Amino acid sequence: MERTKFILDENEMPTSWYNIAADLPEPLPPERHPATKEPTRLPPPLFAEAINDQEFSTQRYIDIPEEVLSVYRLWRPTPLYRAHRLEKALDTPARIFYKYEGTSPAGSHKPNTAVAQAYYNKKEGIKRLSTETGAGQWGSALALGCMLFGLECKVYMVKVSYYQKPYRRIMMETWGAKVVPSPSMDTEVGRRILKENPDSPGSLGIAISEAIEDAAVHDDTHYSIGSVANHVLLHQTVIGLEAKKQMEKAGYYPDIIVGCIGGGSNFAGMFLPFVKDKIEKRKPGLRIICAEPQAAPSLTKGVHAWDYGDEAGLAPILKMYTLGHTFMPPPVHAGGLRYHGMAPIISHLYKLGFVEARAEYQIPVFEAGIKFARTEGIIPAPEPSHAIKVVIDEANACKQAGQSKTILLTLSGHGNFDMGAFDEYLSGKLQDYEYPAEKVKEALSHLPQVPE
Amino acid sequence: MERTKFILDENEMPTSWYNIAADLPEPLPPERHPATKEPTRLPPPLFAEAINDQEFSTQRYIDIPEEVLSVYRLWRPTPLYRAHRLEKALDTPARIFYKYEGTSPAGSHKPNTAVAQAYYNKKEGIKRLSTETGAGQWGSALALGCMLFGLECKVYMVKVSYYQKPYRRIMMETWGAKVVPSPSMDTEVGRRILKENPDSPGSLGIAISEAIEDAAVHDDTHYSIGSVANHVLLHQTVIGLEAKKQMEKAGYYPDIIVGCIGGGSNFAGMFLPFVKDKIEKRKPGLRIICAEPQAAPSLTKGVHAWDYGDEAGLAPILKMYTLGHTFMPPPVHAGGLRYHGMAPIISHLYKLGFVEARAEYQIPVFEAGIKFARTEGIIPAPEPSHAIKVVIDEANACKQAGQSKTILLTLSGHGNFDMGAFDEYLSGKLQDYEYPAEKVKEALSHLPQVPE
Numbered sequence: 090m091e092r093t094k095f096i097l098d099e100n101e102m103p104t105s106w107y108n109i110a111a112d113l114p115e116p117l118p119p120e121r122h123p124a125t126k127e128p129t130r131l132p133p134p135l136f137a138e139a140i141n142d143q144e145f146s147t148q149r150y151i152d153i154p155e156e157v158l159s160v161y162r163l164w165r166p167t168p169l170y171r172a173h174r175l176e177k178a179l180d181t182p183a184r185i186f187y188k189y190e191g192t193s194p195a196g197s198h199k200p201n202t203a204v205a206q207a208y209y210n211k212k213e214g215i216k217r218l219s220t221e222t223g224a225g226q227w228g229s230a231l232a233l234g235c236m237l238f239g240l241e242c243k244v245y246m247v248k249v250s251y252y253q254k255p256y257r258r259i260m261m262e263t264w265g266a267k268v269v270p271s272p273s274m275d276t277e278v279g280r281r282i283l284k285e286n287p288d289s290p291g292s293l294g295i296a297i298s299e300a301i302e303d304a305a306v307h308d309d310t311h312y313s314i315g316s317v318a319n320h321v322l323l324h325q326t327v328i329g330l331e332a333k334k335q336m337e338k339a340g341y342y343p344d345i346i347v348g349c350i351g352g353g354s355n356f357a358g359m360f361l362p363f364v365k366d367k368i369e370k371r372k373p374g375l376r377i378i379c380a381e382p383q384a385a386p387s388l389t390k391g392v393h394a395w396d397y398g399d400e401a402g403l404a405p406i407l408k409m410y411t412l413g414h415t416f417m418p419p420p421v422h423a424g425g426l427r428y429h430g431m432a433p434i435i436s437h438l439y440k441l442g443f444v445e446a447r448a449e450y451q452i453p454v455f456e457a458g459i460k461f462a463r464t465e466g467i468i469p470a471p472e473p474s475h476a477i478k479v480v481i482d483e484a485n486a487c488k489q490a491g492q493s494k495t496i497l498l499t500l501s502g503h504g505n506f507d508m509g510a511f512d513e514y515l516s517g518k519l520q521d522y523e524y525p526a527e528k529v530k531e532a533l534s535h536l537p538q539v540p541e
Numbered sequence: 542m543e544r545t546k547f548i549l550d551e552n553e554m555p556t557s558w559y560n561i562a563a564d565l566p567e568p569l570p571p572e573r574h575p576a577t578k579e580p581t582r583l584p585p586p587l588f589a590e591a592i593n594d595q596e597f598s599t600q601r602y603i604d605i606p607e608e609v610l611s612v613y614r615l616w617r618p619t620p621l622y623r624a625h626r627l628e629k630a631l632d633t634p635a636r637i638f639y640k641y642e643g644t645s646p647a648g649s650h651k652p653n654t655a656v657a658q659a660y661y662n663k664k665e666g667i668k669r670l671s672t673e674t675g676a677g678q679w680g681s682a683l684a685l686g687c688m689l690f691g692l693e694c695k696v697y698m699v700k701v702s703y704y705q706k707p708y709r710r711i712m713m714e715t716w717g718a719k720v721v722p723s724p725s726m727d728t729e730v731g732r733r734i735l736k737e738n739p740d741s742p743g744s745l746g747i748a749i750s751e752a753i754e755d756a757a758v759h760d761d762t763h764y765s766i767g768s769v770a771n772h773v774l775l776h777q778t779v780i781g782l783e784a785k786k787q788m789e790k791a792g793y794y795p796d797i798i799v800g801c802i803g804g805g806s807n808f809a810g811m812f813l814p815f816v817k818d819k820i821e822k823r824k825p826g827l828r829i830i831c832a833e834p835q836a837a838p839s840l841t842k843g844v845h846a847w848d849y850g851d852e853a854g855l856a857p858i859l860k861m862y863t864l865g866h867t868f869m870p871p872p873v874h875a876g877g878l879r880y881h882g883m884a885p886i887i888s889h890l891y892k893l894g895f896v897e898a899r900a901e902y903q904i905p906v907f908e909a910g911i912k913f914a915r916t917e918g919i920i921p922a923p924e925p926s927h928a929i930k931v932v933i934d935e936a937n938a939c940k941q942a943g944q945s946k947t948i949l950l951t952l953s954g955h956g957n958f959d960m961g962a963f964d965e966y967l968s969g970k971l972q973d974y975e976y977p978a979e980k981v982k983e984a985l986s987h988l989p990q991v992p993e
């Protein structure tokens with residue numbers, strides 16, 4: 090009997106994160122201040138010093154504090170699976186492996202950075218963290234992290250999600266967070282928007298502005314971000330570092346690594362320790378495929394330019410693939426992938442040709458997710474179902490070509506909180522969207538002018 | 542650093558189930574036919590022969606088929622945790638361990654028997670399984686099991702849950718099951734009830750009757766039960782067999798084992814391999830505490846008598862602790878514990894003094910569940926939160942007495958699908974119920990007369 094799972098003992102868990110900045114063939118373009126447009130660190134009143142240092146560090150390995158390791162042990166190391174049943178159903182000679190991050194209490198990879206951020210802020214005397222959340226995946230991860238380190242947590246949740254998807258809101262409250270629908274009466278920004286439009290459904294851009302204002306006006310409060318930033322990707326590398334050890338145990342090195350990208354953190358967390366092998370020419374044939382939604386295809390249809398990280402222009406200006414910071418993606422179910430830009434690190438590696446990208450429509454993505462659920466058992470979230478679609482395509486290509494390639498998938502979370510989306514798909518009600526070309530064109534006309 | 546998790550490699554997974562019937566100091570009273578009231582096997586057109594054999598076997602260890610082990614490997618062995626954070630929060634000298642069954646794709650221990658039942662039925666040429674479900678935990682487990690062995694699955698879901706709790710229904714459909722609200726137009730029983738009362742909210746009793754009728758009238762269909770029966774408890778012993786190995790790795794033997802009981806299968810699955818040590822006088826001091834709801838306290842307030850397993854009187858008559866088969870428990874959130882009787886094996890061991898029982902009210906149970914979520918991270922389902930309440934009480938008693946006892950908890954599933962209940966608790970709207978003494982008295986006047 091071939092093995093199903095490749096597990097690591099908690100003693101085999103990585104004790105440091107991997108920092109790609111040490112190995113990039115060209116350095117990352119520096120982040121720019123949203124107002125002055127000059128190179129800058131992260132806005133000082135918003136982030137802990139340790140996090141700011143990590144954002145710009147070029148040290149190759151950064152120790153994971155024992156307090157953070159101790160929390161990781163609640164669900165890490167996460168299992169690596171061989172997808173025997175999916176392979177059989179596809180009748181493919183490909184070997185498919187998947188790393189499953191849904192075993193965290195919040196059900197996704199997000200706590201990997203949330204607990205680290207909570208720890209560093211606690212250590213620097215901060216009492217509260219503020220953040221934004223859409224459907225609630227990031228907010229619930231930060232609620233968990235704050236609870237475990239004794240911090241208060243304030244989450245600005247996009248109003249339409251707050252009322253339509255109460256389960257994630259309740260999860261955050263169960264872990265002790267305070268959650269308000271955004272726009273809220275708790276900030277200047279929120280009050281202004283509510284005065285203009287009392288029925289505003291909210292947006293991620295508004296929620297970010299509220300969370301940043303909250304941190305700016307409260308001395309005891311910092312802001313926390315769940316993707317895109319270098320330090321977030323750094324913390325997520327625990328995924329890939331574990332997966333590398335597990336693939337060694339399995340006896341294979343991947344030919345292809347696949348993951349979904351919204352801001353990019355789960356997949357970068359997986360592939361950064363592997364892309365090192367490609368940069369150093371030890372594994373020149375390794376293919377790394379980013380699966381993005383056609384609703385927000387920043388790599389495949391965006392431009393590599395300076396742009397704001399948020400809609401309101403309060404966050405730093407980043408050099409990244411972007412569809413324009415004012416672009417509002419169609420309301421696809423994969424809420425975690427609805428972002429106008431892409432992590433600067435991924436953008437940089439894509440520009441340099443180290444990673445590929447593929448954009449997928451919603452209906453074939455759900456079809457792939459269902460195929461996975463009906464073979465491997467686990468019901469995947471809509472976000473990693475994008476990656477599953479690509480994996481199935483690659484496995485079918487292997488069948489056509491008669492090649493036994495090894496494919497490694499990042500299964501970033503389960504779909505327990507996305508059952509409404511599966512219902513829509515199964516009942517035939519799910520609609521797909523055309524790629525909104527005109528809206529992107531419009532948004533790209535509003536990029537900030539930044540001197541190189 | 543003390544360890545957090547005690548994991549087993551999949552090669553260390555038990556390869557046989559433990560059958561307590563081989564070691565009982567007195568044999569179980571035989572099951573009786575619901576009509577003739579004579580000792581009987583399980584109704585022959587409803588169950589696979591292999592399952593019927595297991596129900597009455599006295600063989601100590603029964604091999605787990607390789608096909609079933611192969612499915613178990615999708616999530617088993619499940620982790621054993623040391624609850625360092627809960628211990629610290631309680632400031633107790635007690636050592637608290639918990640075995641977590643929420644890692645299965647369905648989120649609870651239920652698939653342990655569902656996949657075994659699906660396998661044996663498939664092997665005997667059956668094409669479909671029918672079953673009932675309340676809130677959907679058992680139905681989703683059987684949907685998963687059937688899918689993995691290529692069987693059709695028909696689930697009669699209590700109508701009020703079907704409409705109030707759609708997420709579990711969608712989960713079953715995602716795995717390919719056909720789910721109908723019960724009473725349905727698909728059976729004679731359902732049509733009769735709907736004719737009398739088109740607005741019937743349904744009940745577990747009605748749903749059982751529909752599922753049994755479905756299996757009786759379709760040659761290719763068998764019925765499947767998720768708790769109470771001997772063969773179900775047998776399949777669940779994989780929990781306790783793993784836990785025993787894991788506690789050995791942890792270096793402790795439990796002084797107290799705690800779990801929740803509805804029909805009794807998750808907790809029996811844990812304690813049966815341990816109660817063997819108590820029966821054989823190797824561990825005379827071991828305490829085994831069953832946590833039941835005050836809403837359906839069969840062990841603490843019921844009688845040890847012959848009674849039907851179902852409300853309609855179609856299921857076998859069992860010697861068990863019961864509140865009367867016509868007793869309808871109050872609508873507590875722990876839907877999995879709303880059963881009038883108790884597994885005959887647990888009833889027998891309780892009668893013989895090998896296990897204890899304690900009944901808990903709903904509000905302190907949720908308080909305990911929240912305490913667990915806010916220390917250990919995992920949000921527990923309302924059912925095992927009953928056991929957590931008892932564990933916390935025992936840990937506090939250890940603190941009072943200055944004793945370092947070792948407590949082992951069965952955490953049978955997560956609460957991802959119970960967020961509505963947590964919301965009710967957190968918002969202060971949750972009500973508790975008085976123990977319904979009059980209703981029990983009434984129901985106990987309807988026990989069947991059975992010659993000993």
